[in-house]
Amino acid sequence: MGPNQIEFGRLVEYGPGGNSSILQVPNHNYVDTNNVDGTTTDSAAAATAMATGYKTHNYVIGKNAWYQSVPTIMELAEAKGYVTGIVVTSPINHATPAGFAAHNDDRNNYAQIATDMADSGIDLLLGGGSSSTYFGTQISNLQARGYAHVTDRAALAGVEALPVLGLFNQDYLTWERDRTDASTEPSLQEMVAKSITLLNASGKPFVLMVEGSQIDTACHSNDKVLLAHEVIEFEKAFKYAASFASNNSNIQLLVCADHETGGFTISGYDFSTPAPQETDSLAVKIQKRTNRANEIATHFLSTSHTSTRVYLGGIGPSTNQILNASHLVDIFQIMNASIDTITNITINTLRITSPGDMVVHESTRGKNISWIITSPNINVPTYAIFKNGSLLQGHENNSWSNNTPVIIDIDPLPPGIFNLTILASDRISVPARDSVIVTVLNDPPAISHPGPLEYEYGSTMQYLAWHVSDPSVSNGSVVIYQDGHCIYSGTWNSTDLVNITMRDLDLGIFNYTVVASDGIATSQDTSFVTVYNRNPTISIQEDVIYEKNGKGNYLSWHIMDNSIAIATFVILQDDIVIMTGNWNAMEPITICIDGLLPGKHHFMIIAIDGLGGTISDSVFVLVQDTTTSGIKEIPLDLGMISMCTGACLVVLSLVLVVFEKKSRVKMYKR
Numbered sequence: 151m152g153p154n155q156i157e158f159g160r161l162v163e164y165g166p167g168g169n170s171s172i173l174q175v176p177n178h179n180y181v182d183t184n185n186v187d188g189t190t191t192d193s194a195a196a197a198t199a200m201a202t203g204y205k206t207h208n209y210v211i212g213k214n215a216w217y218q219s220v221p222t223i224m225e226l227a228e229a230k231g232y233v234t235g236i237v238v239t240s241p242i243n244h245a246t247p248a249g250f251a252a253h254n255d256d257r258n259n260y261a262q263i264a265t266d267m268a269d270s271g272i273d274l275l276l277g278g279g280s281s282s283t284y285f286g287t288q289i290s291n292l293q294a295r296g297y298a299h300v301t302d303r304a305a306l307a308g309v310e311a312l313p314v315l316g317l318f319n320q321d322y323l324t325w326e327r328d329r330t331d332a333s334t335e336p337s338l339q340e341m342v343a344k345s346i347t348l349l350n351a352s353g354k355p356f357v358l359m360v361e362g363s364q365i366d367t368a369c370h371s372n373d374k375v376l377l378a379h380e381v382i383e384f385e386k387a388f389k390y391a392a393s394f395a396s397n398n399s400n401i402q403l404l405v406c407a408d409h410e411t412g413g414f415t416i417s418g419y420d421f422s423t424p425a426p427q428e429t430d431s432l433a434v435k436i437q438k439r440t441n442r443a444n445e446i447a448t449h450f451l452s453t454s455h456t457s458t459r460v461y462l463g464g465i466g467p468s469t470n471q472i473l474n475a476s477h478l479v480d481i482f483q484i485m486n487a488s489i490d491t492i493t494n495i496t497i498n499t500l501r502i503t504s505p506g507d508m509v510v511h512e513s514t515r516g517k518n519i520s521w522i523i524t525s526p527n528i529n530v531p532t533y534a535i536f537k538n539g540s541l542l543q544g545h546e547n548n549s550w551s552n553n554t555p556v557i558i559d560i561d562p563l564p565p566g567i568f569n570l571t572i573l574a575s576d577r578i579s580v581p582a583r584d585s586v587i588v589t590v591l592n593d594p595p596a597i598s599h600p601g602p603l604e605y606e607y608g609s610t611m612q613y614l615a616w617h618v619s620d621p622s623v624s625n626g627s628v629v630i631y632q633d634g635h636c637i638y639s640g641t642w643n644s645t646d647l648v649n650i651t652m653r654d655l656d657l658g659i660f661n662y663t664v665v666a667s668d669g670i671a672t673s674q675d676t677s678f679v680t681v682y683n684r685n686p687t688i689s690i691q692e693d694v695i696y697e698k699n700g701k702g703n704y705l706s707w708h709i710m711d712n713s714i715a716i717a718t719f720v721i722l723q724d725d726i727v728i729m730t731g732n733w734n735a736m737e738p739i740t741i742c743i744d745g746l747l748p749g750k751h752h753f754m755i756i757a758i759d760g761l762g763g764t765i766s767d768s769v770f771v772l773v774q775d776t777t778t779s780g781i782k783e784i785p786l787d788l789g790m791i792s793m794c795t796g797a798c799l800v801v802l803s804l805v806l807v808v809f810e811k812k813s814r815v816k817m818y819k820r
């Protein structure tokens with residue numbers, strides 16, 4: 151209900167020269183209604199602002215912007231021994247009344263809100279919403295707790311004491327435009343009068359919240375006739391309350407809207423219907439109001455809420471503070487100032503310890519923050535923890551108890567700077583908070599060191615494998631260099647190894663450097679690979695002795711090598727090359743030595759693998775001639791062997807030169 155809706159009601163009911171009681175108050179101002187997000191409010195955020203002093207998000211009921219339950223003026227008053235009441239023409243657990251007596255993330259959770267309101271201890275609840283969709287599920291609960299339950303105006307009139315639950319429609323109450331003398335629903339004015347009577351008769355101080363709920367509904371429909379009747383009924387109800395307040399100096403009465411709806415404006419009027427008179431029948435009053443509403447030229451800009459500033463007026467204690475008010479949240483302060491003047495209970499008794507800010511390395515385990523919350527006024531102890539303003543999972547709305555630390559594990563935090571804030575409530579005190587700034591320093595990834603790797607030239611399936619891991623990330627980028635040249639660029643992950651298979655490496659020593667990144671920092675490992683050559687192996691041929699002209703004598707060698715490049719051999723007999731060729735591991739090299747002259751013969755085989763690896767074997771063959779007397783067996787002489795070998799090596803080097811020139815195959819690739 152914006153200022154123009156109030157003015158519209160005044161024109162219809164009293165005419166241009168008449169007064170609206172809403173505007174006839176000692177103190178008034180205009181206040182903003184925007185929600186905490188700086189956008190146009192809904193009824194939930196607006197009611198929460200008025201009832202708790204906290205701006206919040208749309209849809210949120212009785213909780214601040216961090217979804218933390220905060221005490222409502224009703225709860226604060228109840229804690230001080232007040233009796234409380236709510237009167238509306240909407241369902242009793244609709245957003246506005248809910249904002250004064252419930253705590254929920256979403257105004258549409260009617261069942262939870264109904265439970266919350268039933269448990270809130272509000273002593274008087276009058277309105278609509280008796281269906282099970284709204285408050286119907288709680289009727290029997292409240293009856294069991296001693297509430298009088300009434301469903302029509304006659305029964306309400308007969309109620310003599312609190313507590314009372316009056317639900318007069320399954321949904322919203324009937325439009326005032328449609329009221330007749332036979333209507334069974336009480337009017338807003340009747341409900342307010344009865345409420346003030348019952349609350350005042352309790353002998354205790356009281357807080358009553360009244361909403362003319364359907365002013366908003368009429369504006370959503372852009373229906374100025376419905377609007378006129380609802381505004382006028384609200385004004386009549388306020389007039390009654392103002393009269394009561396004017397006669398009781400300790401009564402604070404505030405009137406305000408939660409927001410404007412429709413962007414409603416008035417551009418002129420031309421009345422031909424006279425204003426309603428007290429002496430008119432109900433039917434005549436209603437007809438006159440309808441006619442006069444239609445005789446005013448109006449315009450709606452939208453069917454939604456607007457951010458138009460709304461009127462705030464007041465009578466009684468602390469209402470001079472209205473002059474300093476600028477937002478709906480100030481209404482809470484004005485009401486709270488009023489109830490504080492009556493009792494001396496301090497509500498700022500909730501305490502949270504304040505651990506210092508922390509700087510930690512991400513790889514250091516076992517880090518946590520520990521807060522201790524204490525309060526002598528525990529009603530509903532809840533806390534929530536926020537990480538950089540967002541609720542931390544698992545800490546949304548937990549319970550706490552005095553002197554039991556609330557501990558959060560900060561090990562899962564990745565590198566960065568985090569604001570960890572705890573908000574605690576006992577639902578009576580002003581909520582308390584503490585913030586800890588945690589700086590998590592990045593540690594670079596850890597890389598395993600697989601080297602050194604050494605293998606024989608020609609071996610296959612040789613590889614280096616690195617394991618990369620990091621405390622905060624499970625993968626990242628990796629680059630591998632061989633002797634400074636990039637040979638691989640890709641990613642690592644903590645469950646697999648980063649592999650490099652050695653392909654056709656030449657003989658030599660190679661360095662492989664892995665550089666792994668976690669997105670912030672890098673680390674590296676250098677491992678060495680040595681490719682070596684091993685000489686061929688050769689079977690040992692035993693020395694041979696045979697009789698002159700003996701048959702079937704031979705020498706045989708079996709040569710093997712793991713890394714054959716060019717497999718050649720040369721056989722020398724008494725330092726003379728008698729045979730050259732290629733060898734392979736599958737077949738032995740065999741030469742026949744029949745027919746040698748009697749005497750001692752020296753045979754040598756030299757095998758070459760083409761990579762600088764050689765092997766040789768030296769054999770003596772003694773051919774005996776036992777038919778010739780006087781010739782003795784010539785003993786094998788070591789001195790001779792070494793001389794012979796020395797000579798052979800000279801020959802060998804010549805042979806190698808020949809082979810080098812013949813064909814140098816491409817042995818490796820990068």
Ligand SMILES: [Zn+2]
Pocket residue numbers: 193366367370411455
């Ligand atoms: Zn609305």
